[in-house]
Amino acid sequence: MEKEQILKVIKENKKEAYDIKDLALLLNMTTTSEFVKLNKLLNQLVDECLIFQTAKNKFVPAETVKIAKGIIRINARGVGYVDLSEDESIVFDPKDLHGAMHLDEVSYRYDDSHHGKVVKIIHRNYKYVIGTFSANRKGTLFFDADDRKILSRFKILNQKKYHLVDGLKAQVEIVSYGDMIQANIVSIIGHKNDPGVDIKSILMSFDVDYEFSQEVLQEANAINQVVSEQEYQGRRDLRDIYTCTIDGDDAKDFDDAISISKSESGYNLKVSIADVSHYVKEHSLMDKEAFKRGNSTYVLDRVVPMLPHVLSNGICSLNPNVDRLAITCDMDLDEQGNVTNYQLYPSVINSNHRMTYHQVNQLLDGIEIQEYEDSKHHFILMQELASIIQRVRKNEGAIDFDKQEAEIVLDNKGKVLDVHLRIRKGAERMIESFMILANETVATHLRWLEYPCLYRVHELPKEAKLRQFVSFVNILGYKFKGHITNIDSVSLQQCLEFFKEKEEYPVVSTLMLRSMTKARYDALPLGHYGLGLENYCHFTSPIRRYADLIVHRSLRKYCFTQDFHDLEAFRLKMEEYGQQTSSCERKSADAEFAVVDLKKCEYMKQHLGQVFKGVISSITKFGMYVELPNTIEGLVHVKDLNDDHYSYVESSLMLIGQRTNKTYKLGQQVMVKCVSANLETRTIDFVLVEKRRGNK
Known part of the structure; x- marks a missing residue:
């Protein structure tokens, strides 16, 4: 007997509601043990909101009484939302939340007007909360959550154990929920004005764990930091071949x-990746911790690593002039950039140089660096091959969004000195091309051997979002050929090329990016739309991504050692690995964006009242966002457009004045003055300036 059988009986029979005796009779259950199991499965179905138990202990399908479950989002005004789709939500008045908090999983009853009431809180999102102690006029300290979506007040039960002052930030653990949340302090982070406390608070609020347990550190410290004689066995020796790493400063x-060389038929490219799977064994403490973290988190002036530093910066890192274990993707390419042959094998390398993107770009620009003159020809050859590969990728439909990113300069105390555009030049694109090629080669290899692989997938855009993008560029004069369902990545790349030299390009690129689905990890090879590839995985960064470590394990188990005893069991784990790594990636990205937003606010707080030239980057019914040349974005609220009453036209993404017919549209250049930069909400407010009074 399974839950599906019970659900089918309840849904398909004509009776409106069933008690447990009715169901036992219909399912031909006669023994006590069967009755006990039925009761257990019914409770599970109720918990999963697939059926509903009435006050008379009868069971009905959940949809007949309009009961469902979902993750509730709560805005700063206390209104809740459960998304049914990208365009449809159930709305909850604050009085109908019944103690639910932001991102709690709830069961709820809904009506035909899409209003809901929380019935039960299934799972709490918040166990730990980051906040700040503030003193009122009488000197009494109160704890307020930094997350403004937590609207409840707090009572700190163990407050007297600590010497608390105004402005002190802490992490608390919730003991009981309600309008007055009871909690205990578990960690004092520091004063809000102390260097680095702002970033540390954000990371902790996203559950990015700074510390490793002593047990994990002991396991890591037990690993020999020098390659032993035994470890060379079974590996191809690449130590005599010129090899280098190229990374950020x-x-x-x-x-x-x-490593690269020219051959009679084209090129030989070796991409050697740190052999983390040799050191981080499956089911070890380090492996369990890496699975939990999912990836390293990079925020401006610090890294929270997936693996302890003794591995990530030590024996696993391909540091120069020391022997290191690797897995090499060794590819032969013809003059047209096609991979004609490849091999995957465990290797040992000794990197000749630790190069930076800046140094390689200088060499490629003809600037002499004496230390690297003897190896300059390697980088010229790399650039030559990368240019060929990039042309191939473009023809295959790879979309180059060329998204502008900010570089935020901090002083040694974490204060913002400057925000400017990050310049991405040839060396960065070159390494990206080589990594994509290696990732594709490994994914194709594992797919055709039918071995388990955690694929990196990027699915087709949602038709509604793509239709909106097509309508927008249509207004700008670009026409797509054929029906919208026939628009592929090649068509979108051609659209970007059309706008490449036009002032609308940044907005077109951004809007196209917003129309895309988010890339994620999956057990199935669903293709990568943005790269125009059928097979793709992440293989090249196992020090900082658990997904890559899983791919390395599959290569080691089934390609190198050919130990197939757990093949099907490992294959079944891919779904869990995909969900965990995708979730951790989103969490880290949210933390990274939050830190960047904070530092941009901090920077603009130094420039309140100043006037800037910007471009309208987004339009909503409540206003328009304006992006400055350094990527800082602020909101011009519709209530601050005082010359008219403006209506939002969603189809054309415009604000149109009802009296003057004045319009504001995406890509339009405007002058704005910064009037607010709120560090708590990490938001910036602009107002329009009609006359040019200087710019920055």
């Missing part, structure tokens, strides 16, 4: 190294 963990 501040990088400490080096996952990947490159």
